[in-house]
Amino acid sequence: MAAQDEVHTWAFIGLGNMGGPMALNLHRRLPASDEMLVYDTDISAAEMVVEEASAEEVCTSLLVHKGSPRPGRLIIDCSTIDPVTSRRIHRILESTGFGTFVDAPMSGGVVGARAATLSFMVGGTEDTFRRVQPILNRMGRNVVHCGKHGTGLSAKLANNYLLAINNLATAEAMNFGVKAGLDPLILARIINSATGRNWASEVNNPVPGVDKAAPASRQYQGGFASALMNKDLKLAITAAEQVRAPLLLSQAASDIYGKLEGDKRYAGLDFSAVYDYLQGNEKAKL
Incomplete structure (x- = not known):
């Protein structure tokens, strides 16, 4: 996902019980001129999100295309994986210029995802956190900077x-x-x-x-x-x-x-x- 003042194309991958409502909450709070791409391995999950937001012109696509470097790209990982792997991903993406990576797992369950009251725990630099915070505030109520990469996890x-x-x-x-x-x-x-x-x-x-x-x-x-x-x-x-x-x-x-x-x-x-x-x-x- 990317901040709207830098890139006006957003992408959201993973549209299950948590991801689907989160993607919709994010989309509802974007300017009408922005484009949002969604993807899930279960195409029916993506179709459900598109159908619910059809009046707002959401389309489906892969999260990233052609794996091209883009310095301004911001990648927010809200999944729960181990901190060591997350830091390794961060180093790879940063070193290749693919984009800025941040770990931001959340808590609050399906109810919180639907109500946009999730709590996000963010691991990354202070500068990155300042970019991430307004984005996550569209999907949650509490966004906390935990420290360096991996500390959110x-x-x-x-x-x-x-x-x-x-x-x-x-x-x-x-x-x-x-x-x-x-x-x-x-x-x-x-x-x-x-x-x-x-x-x-x-x-x-x-x-x-x-x-x-x-x-x-x-x-x-x-x-x-x-x-x-x-x-x-x-x-x-x-x-x-x-x-x-x-x-x-x-x-x-x-x-x-x-x-x-x-x-x-x-x-x-x-x-x-x-x-x-x-x-x-x-x-x-x-």
């Missing part, structure tokens, strides 16, 4: 590691309380007004019926897939090993999310389905 992986642990702990605590005779609504209210409160307990509670807006109340459909959480968890563990940072709870979390990903019943469901898994695996050893 480190921040995202640290956050998702904590999220994985909080989700697992919340599922265990709720399972424990319910089996001890507590009404899940009462238990959730206690936790969310006490020191155990966290995002998994308050916003994405894993017990069906506690929060009607949470995936748990929709048979765990939608949200962040268990397989994706396991992928991010593996990336976080590898990244922590590279900087010699101990993650003492990683083995337990890796075991359980690995089981969810390997089970066709759970791999595509929201990662809060770990609660349902615990319900059916009373003797599961984490």
Whole structure:
């Protein structure tokens, strides 16, 4: 993607549950004279975006064409990969004059993507951040400069590691309380007004019926897939090993999310389905 005062052609690659709404939010905030190119390996996803924005003349194309160098080109990577690979990509693109590369993974889920309330964690120089910030503000609410290249990804992986642990702990605590005779609504209210409160307990509670807006109340459909959480968890563990940072709870979390990903019943469901898994695996050893 490129800043509108420099290049008036924009490109967006990856139009899934997150990318599609992000691309549409970005497009809606561009001048009518700008052109936007979209691409996805699933052509139907690209067609859906084009159809929704058809009145605004969006066309489909590859993200870059002919791989030509262009000093003013700005490439923003919002995917979640390992920081080492991201820094390597940055060096290659910078050295070949292909463009300026920045890592900018986001948090906020599908709901945040649709509402343009995502939080972006940016790794790059201060000058690059100044170029990136107004672009990302079109798709999100919080845009934070984390530091040098790769630090945006480190921040995202640290956050998702904590999220994985909080989700697992919340599922265990709720399972424990319910089996001890507590009404899940009462238990959730206690936790969310006490020191155990966290995002998994308050916003994405894993017990069906506690929060009607949470995936748990929709048979765990939608949200962040268990397989994706396991992928991010593996990336976080590898990244922590590279900087010699101990993650003492990683083995337990890796075991359980690995089981969810390997089970066709759970791999595509929201990662809060770990609660349902615990319900059916009373003797599961984490």
